[in-house]
Amino acid sequence: MGSAKMGASQPTRHLTPCVLALDHVAESLEDRARRIYGRFEPYRERIIARAAKPPATFAKVLADTIEVKNPPILAAGGSRRLRALSRSAIPSVPLGASAPPARVALMAQADLSSFQLENGLQAQDPEFAPDEASFFLGDPNGVMRRLRQADPLPWYEGSENAWCVLKHADVMAISRNPATYTSTKGILFGQEQIRPPGIPPTILEMDPPVHNLHRKLVIGSFTPHATAQLESMVRQITRECIEAIEPGRITDFVESIAVPVPIYVIAEVLGVPRSDRPRFKTWSDSMVEASGGRRTAETDACLGEMFGYFAAVLAERRRAPKDDLVSKLAFAEVEGERLSDPAILMFCITLLSAGNETTRNLISGGSLLLARHAEERNRLLAEPALLPNAIEEMLRWWTPVRSFARRATCNVTLRGKQLREGDLVLLLYASANRDEEIWGDDSDRFDVGRDHRRLRHLAFGFGEHLCLGAPLARLEARVVFEELLARFPRFELAGEPELLESRLINGVERLPIAIDR
Numbered sequence: 001m002g003s004a005k006m007g008a009s010q011p012t013r014h015l016t017p018c019v020l021a022l023d024h025v026a027e028s029l030e031d032r033a034r035r036i037y038g039r040f041e042p043y044r045e046r047i048i049a050r051a052a053k054p055p056a057t058f059a060k061v062l063a064d065t066i067e068v069k070n071p072p073i074l075a076a077g078g079s080r081r082l083r084a085l086s087r088s089a090i091p092s093v094p095l096g097a098s099a100p101p102a103r104v105a106l107m108a109q110a111d112l113s114s115f116q117l118e119n120g121l122q123a124q125d126p127e128f129a130p131d132e133a134s135f136f137l138g139d140p141n142g143v144m145r146r147l148r149q150a151d152p153l154p155w156y157e158g159s160e161n162a163w164c165v166l167k168h169a170d171v172m173a174i175s176r177n178p179a180t181y182t183s184t185k186g187i188l189f190g191q192e193q194i195r196p197p198g199i200p201p202t203i204l205e206m207d208p209p210v211h212n213l214h215r216k217l218v219i220g221s222f223t224p225h226a227t228a229q230l231e232s233m234v235r236q237i238t239r240e241c242i243e244a245i246e247p248g249r250i251t252d253f254v255e256s257i258a259v260p261v262p263i264y265v266i267a268e269v270l271g272v273p274r275s276d277r278p279r280f281k282t283w284s285d286s287m288v289e290a291s292g293g294r295r296t297a298e299t300d301a302c303l304g305e306m307f308g309y310f311a312a313v314l315a316e317r318r319r320a321p322k323d324d325l326v327s328k329l330a331f332a333e334v335e336g337e338r339l340s341d342p343a344i345l346m347f348c349i350t351l352l353s354a355g356n357e358t359t360r361n362l363i364s365g366g367s368l369l370l371a372r373h374a375e376e377r378n379r380l381l382a383e384p385a386l387l388p389n390a391i392e393e394m395l396r397w398w399t400p401v402r403s404f405a406r407r408a409t410c411n412v413t414l415r416g417k418q419l420r421e422g423d424l425v426l427l428l429y430a431s432a433n434r435d436e437e438i439w440g441d442d443s444d445r446f447d448v449g450r451d452h453r454r455l456r457h458l459a460f461g462f463g464e465h466l467c468l469g470a471p472l473a474r475l476e477a478r479v480v481f482e483e484l485l486a487r488f489p490r491f492e493l494a495g496e497p498e499l500l501e502s503r504l505i506n507g508v509e510r511l512p513i514a515i516d517r
Contacts, residue, residue: 008478030380035244036060037208037409040444046221052227063318063387068274079356082159082392090340099134103146103413111257112474115442116500124142125146125147125150125154126137127143128143128144128154128156128164129148129158130156130158130162130164130189130402130403130426130428130503130504131158131159131160131189132158132503133503134501135503136402136501136502136503136506137499137501139432140430141430141431141444142382144166144428144430144434144443145434145436147164147200147224147431148166148167148431148435148436149168149229150483152165152166152167152170152415153165153166153167153170153368153414153415153417154166154424155417158296158315160189160247160424161423161424162423162424162425162426163403163414163417163419163424163425164426164428165425165426165427165428166428166431166432166433166435167431167432167435167437168432168433168435168437168438168458169435169437170432171413171416171427171428171429171432171462172458172463174406174414174427174463175427175461175463175465176206176457176462176463176464176466177463178208178211178406178464179411180406180408180409180410180412181406181407181409181425182207182406182407182409183204183205183206183207183404183406183464183465184201184206184207184212184407185404185407186205187199187204187205187404187405187406187505188404188405188475189207189403189404189405189424189426189503189505191291199342199346200342200343200346201346201499202346202347202349202350203346203347203350203468204350204354204404204465207464208464211464213280213334213335214334214347215468217328217329217332217334217339217467218325218328218329218347218351219468221269221325221328222468222469222470222471222472223471224471225373226471227471227472228475229266229474230265230269230468230475231269231475231479232473233265234261234265234475234476234479235479235483237260237261237264237265237268238257238261238476238479238480238483239483241255241256241260242483242484242488243260244256245257245488245515246489247515247516248515248516250494250495250511250512250513250514251512251513251514251515252510252513253364253367253511253512253513254364254509255362255510256506256508257363257367257480257484258360258361258364258367258508258511259281259329259360260277260354260362261359261363261476261480262356262359262360262363262428262473262476263277263280263281263284264277264350265355265358265359265362265472266280266355266356268326269324269351269355269413269472270324270326270348270351270352271313271322271323271324271325271326271327273318273435276309277494278311279353281299282302283302283303283306284352284353284356284357285339286302286303286306286351286384287299287303287352287353287460288297289502296408303349305502306349306352307345307349310326310345310348310349311341311345312346313348314326314329314330314341314345314348317330318330318331321342322384324335325348325351326344328343329347329348330344332344350470351468354467354469355469355470355472355473357400357401357505357507358400358401358460358467358473359472359473359476360507361400361500361506361507361508362391362394362395362400362473362477363476363480363506364395364507364508364511365398365400365506365508366390366391366398366477366481366506367511367513368395368493368497368508368511369394369397369398369483370481370491371491371493371511373491373493374492375415376390376447376448377485379410379448379449380448380481380485381485381489384482384485385450386472386483388478389448389449389450389453389476390481391474391477391478391481392447392457393446393447393448393450393452395433395452395457395459395460396433396439396452396457397428397433397446398459398506399429399457399458399459400459400505400506400507401429401431401459401461401504401505401506402428402429402430402502402504402505402506403427403428403429403430403503403504404425404427404429404461404465405424405425405426405427406424406425406427407422407425408419408421408422408423408425409422409425429458429459430506431459433457433458434484438455439455452465460473488515488516490516491513491514491515491516492514493511493512493513493514494511494512494513495512497510497511497512498510498511
């Protein structure tokens with residue numbers, strides 16, 4: 001894991017127990033050693049040398065190399081020298097072959113939250129790891145709640161270093177200031193941004209004025225008025241999916257409803273034939289896996305297949321235009337110049353992903369919430385007019401997209417801390433949507449009656465990059481829950497849901513539901 005340095009300085013106090021967990025990761029062991037211990041003497045060269053010898057795990061490297069005398073320095077990642085440490089002797093910790101290979105706990109006599117560091121920051125919260133997908137399968141909201149109070153802008157060191165923005169007001173301020181916080185240097189956290197030659201950036205990776213010019217090309221298809229014209233199509237697709245569910249049997253709600261509805265809808269908007277729609281799920285899943293930290297040769301192959309597919313559709317639309325979005329893009333111009341084929345392909349793929357994944361996980365996450373909170377579902381059954389507000393609460397509470405990143409374009413001060421030009425800034429929407437200053441002390445409670453008329457959640461982002469498809473996502477969710485509650489008002493969990501392991505997407509992979517009339 002990496003390290004997050006916490007809040008304003010406090011006096012150094014007596015050391016109390018803590019656990020530093022070092023995860024074995026799939027990245028290069030040598031890179032891992034260089035990053036975390038590159039400046040930790042006298043073990044630096046020994047660790048690097050040993051880490052380069054396969055098939056040792058990183059935990060084994062530590063066990064063989066270091067007699068652990070001062071774990072707090074290890075925990076600090078070697079990047080900040082502690083100003084004051086207890087002189088108490090800390091016994092070394094034997095690490096044998098019986099230790100779990102994927103995680104070795106180094107028990108130390110230290111309270112990491114109490115250390116004062118050179119730059120006035122505090123030692124890391126060892127439980128905070130936003131670049132690790134496994135972190136989000138634990139209690140991320142509890143950890144972020146603690147950080148919002150102790151240090152709402154921690155500096156995190158892990159697979160990539162970043163300032164982590166936890167407060168609602170800060171996420172909004174950064175999102176409305178693209179001149180200072182750019183999207184052009186990559187928007188994903190914890191992985192290198194590599195784009196093959198000739199592949200242009202997506203609209204998500206553009207700043208004004210270029211971003212505005214590209215957004216105008218498609219915004220007309222996603223206004224509230226335009227999406228309202230799609231309601232009959234959305235309702236027909238939804239009814240087909242719901243009617244295929246057999247009452248009295250356990251069904252996977254994700255596979256039955258949450259996956260097909262948004263895929264079929266965005267495919268219809270793009271102009272994709274019905275026969276090709278099943279392929280979209282595989283492609284969309286591959287994009288989520290790759291962007292969420294699980295890129296493989298298989299996901300790359302799927303993405304290559306998707307590029308080839310849309311290239312063929314684009315060529316066909318140029319020969320014979322139709323009333324669909326691909327045809328509009330095929331003849332679109334920016335400042336008098338036609339969009340290149342790669343730019344159009346990136347547009348199509350971005351729309352497929354954004355138009356599918358956010359809605360899919362809003363529907364599956366919202367269904368899970370209604371299944372777990374029967375009293376809130378009963379409120380909706382008694383007051384159907386609450387449904388639009390309930391969808392906003394689902395978006396706030398579930399937050400389908402956990403975060404996006406920006407880069408500082410200059411030195412800037414935020415919450416009294418100096419951000420340097422080039423620093424990565426991680427916008428944690430999930431934390432902003434639980435901010436007690438906005439949502440009150442009960443921000444962790446799911447409440448379909450919470451007032452969303454005067455409060456703005458950030459599940460769709462904010463500012464220049466406010467989600468293009470937000471009106472369509474809201475429409476799809478409303479129609480799905482209207483049809484579901486009308487047809488099957490009583491449903492309950494029939495087993496534990498399987499959550500998606502991703503640092504980017506808050507998703508449900510499987511949701512077993514028992515449906516009764």
